[in-house]
Amino acid sequence: MNTSISTVIAFLESVHPYDTLPQDELARVANSFSRREFNAGEEVYHAGEPLNGLYLIKRGTVEVTEPSGQVISLLGPRNSFGERGLARDGLAVTSARVTEDAVLLLLPVPEFRRLIANFPAFERFFSRGRGGENRGNDLTTQKVGDLMASRKPIAVSVSDSVKVAAQKMRDAKVSSLGVIDGDRFVGIVTTRDMANKVVAGGLDISVPVSEIMTADPVTLTPNSLGSDILHIMLERRIGHLPVVEDGRLVGMVTQTDLTRFQAVSSAQLVRDAATAESIEEMAAVTARIPKLLVQLVGGHNAHEVVTRLITDIADTVTRRLLSMAEASLGAPPVPYLWLACGSQGRQEQTGVSDQDNCIMIDDAVTEADMPYYAALAKFVSDGLHACGYVYCPGDMMATNPQWCQPVRIWRQYFRGWIAKPDPMAQMLASVMFDLRPIGGQASLFRDLQAETLDLAAKNSIFVAHMVSNSLKHTPPLGLLRGFATIRSGEHKNHIDMKHNGVVPVVDLGRVYALVGELEPANTRARLEAAEHAGIISASGARDLIEAYDLIAETRLENQARLVRSGRKPDNFLAPSDLSDFERSHLRDAFVVVRTMQSAVGQARGART
Template structure:
């Protein structure tokens, strides 16, 4: 083998997805690459020219500039560039320039497309479009690891029977794993064992659990399927199945778990909410939302489906609270409309959400009527907080008198924000453009929404300020080390997938909706509508939607992992928790968002 080809092959073995190729195929691909030495300052390609291959950096660094000359990425060893053009129409859509002397490997376009067509690992890596199809809620095809939603509860063999009973009572479980000091499973004890082998036989409660446990129980690994659990439970007539990883106890699956998982759906939760008579009954239902999130993410549902179903639950809670408030306070003196803004307004709630809401009142409302709506707002807001939708830190709630006003006052608000777009007006307008009716007289909002969109879109100064406001949240791109992580505090070395991830795209979607007078509120719906209306180009719209999909789904997968580990969902992800593959694509998605921000900031809709 030629020395250059051998050197390239050795290098490719350290680069994903080439490391997935068989050795003979890898050798053939290595021979297809050409090597090029590039002096610092050299433009490797310029936007609009045909791309003839995929570039892979062997050494040095390359900067990627958008159409406005704004730096969006600085790439180093093992990074690729040019694939977006090759996956599209063969044209460069950015500028690539060496920032220092670089050695580039170039794979011809024909060979690149052959690898894409022949090897799924290449297609997955270079094509950011949406992947797996949603799965139905079928336990038989889901992995056992998806069922393990809490840390394993275990005891040592010398633990007394009485102590075991207390552990099970306090943890609310019906079985325990009995393990050695190193976590190796040696037995299982259940509430039935305590009843049959201890109480019924009048054994000493101080006896060690090893005397009543089932030793050497049958187990399954986390990689087993739900069908394996069902078959084993039926064959052995058991209701508790320990899960082990190389003999180490990692969790327990019970018949109750299977029943709960099979029955859990947004429809079931909404049914239970609709039938609740007290706030604490609804709170018990909403505490099941993290498990629903886990199930939806595990089922490969698109993020907009998952967040829509979770938001539907918040809507149902709100409407039930409104009905309960009216039952307690009596009929409202005039028609009213409860609206949500923020993530609930956009139907984008995840496993962690606060409340953002307001009240619009019929213009016939009198000063004497306001006490009713003050009490109604307090009832609903307190109920939402009790159900896990915590009070808004910025007091953007109907309990704030500023956000409980007649329609005429709301019209004044919007006119004032449009004609005097100071920083507070920009912030408030951004929030209020996401309003969505939840309960009450929806007609109170229809005209004001149409009027506001028309007036706002015609005011170029206001639009410019809204564009500027939309650029305040930027993707966490570090020029040197991949990601710009949080530098200090509780979330040091993490990235905020909400404020630095989905919010920049939500802000762009809001601007596009304003420019096109589009009534959609959901971010993905706004991007689709803006693309269809020509506010952004087909290529720009497609790229931004794919980037948004990746960021939003990464956020949900992170939250699901937190739930599966027994924690609470949050938005803070350590890039080190991702694989090289995942980091590469997440960074690519952030680059797309940054590029689109640059385009809108320069008065251009999107990349052409």
């Protein structure tokens, strides 16, 4: 294969939705792209001109503006632009100018339209939010509150000396300070003020900071948009903007924050993880996931998009660790397959995830070969733990010899669980029915999955037990339209949005998949497939999917809120943090879930 094409393929594999294409299709698309180089300041196209195709940024930055000249996007590597015009009459509806030397890949119009017509992932991606050229990393539509650094703003009193202000800036490693009078925000002082007014101006460092500050500067509120930041910074040529609410300083947005925002994307994190040379480098990548979570949630992305993108990073880290393990241990004696279960298996990871995994080994393996796979499992599991995917409390990991076995043993496991569905078998089956191949020889699982689904669906007793198991997690509904919150401990008066929120729907989705022999592991995909297969009615499916969407999105919004406040994300939500409107709708969603659980339970009773 041509080296340049191989390079394009490798790049496209890190860009969504190209990463969803089969390898032969990916090669065809890579061959369709042409390479264009632009210098900073050059115009790519002007509003009203015919478009030659869809542009994809490989290197550099591009500024997209409305015909009025208003900046609507600052795009970086792996962002596309031009699709709005292509979706209409082929004429550009915006203008695009390179702001930093760039390499752009151009996909011809016919090829772009062929992909839209034939691959649902492309149609969904490029039809989503056509109001702007950039999805998922468009800071212009982000709330200012989502762009602020999570730490509290650093401030000095109006009576503090210039020396005190300089020391605070040095110690906090910041380039600006808010100036307050009591609780009231009155001004801002920056390193430029220090240089121009103190050092160059020969001012004594003992004078009050009020003598060098900018008094009553332009400010924004947390509800302002990223476009407001861009417009003010560009118009006034300033690099710091105080964020003020009710007269109090609540944050500071700087050019560095904007650069950091543009640099944090799932594609960039995937690329950084895939090229990491050490576990420490990978851990530094996964440490950026909370910021990505805040960005994706703030961008109003659907929950299944957020969790898919976050899971993609875990998948990449796992595959990189497998590669590093093989480089250290040597080639495996026989083929194997690393699989994820739990939230990673379902592609539903959030800002809080432990690891659940296993290994299936080709039946040609010998007892003498097994130490290799034990060492492989330890290397990868320890690496995942170091990257924040902590060890599973229930030991559902490949390091447990029970979950590192030849395919023939796995076949025995599944047959045994189905034949004798005691409580332990139900629990294990529930976990293992969410398996998804991550790295290795996928064919080791393909036949086993189809065989197991067929065997399980035909065993009415096993299905009944799985239904019973799915009803153990119940929505947190209390009396008088209230919530049943946790009664004591660290999370008193909170709702567990995992075990009492999303898990009841996850369990229902798994039952539907079992009954219908449906292959998807993702919960939302299972619900949609169950509707199409007639397992649940169209109205029931619609209600359940909408309820699940609301519950899952509320969970993510709460995690993002915790990150923005400087805390670690978790699954516990205080109903008091929600408005009356939000509480009412969340409770209605829980009622839908309980109703669907009751329907499943009644159907089981009718069969037994």
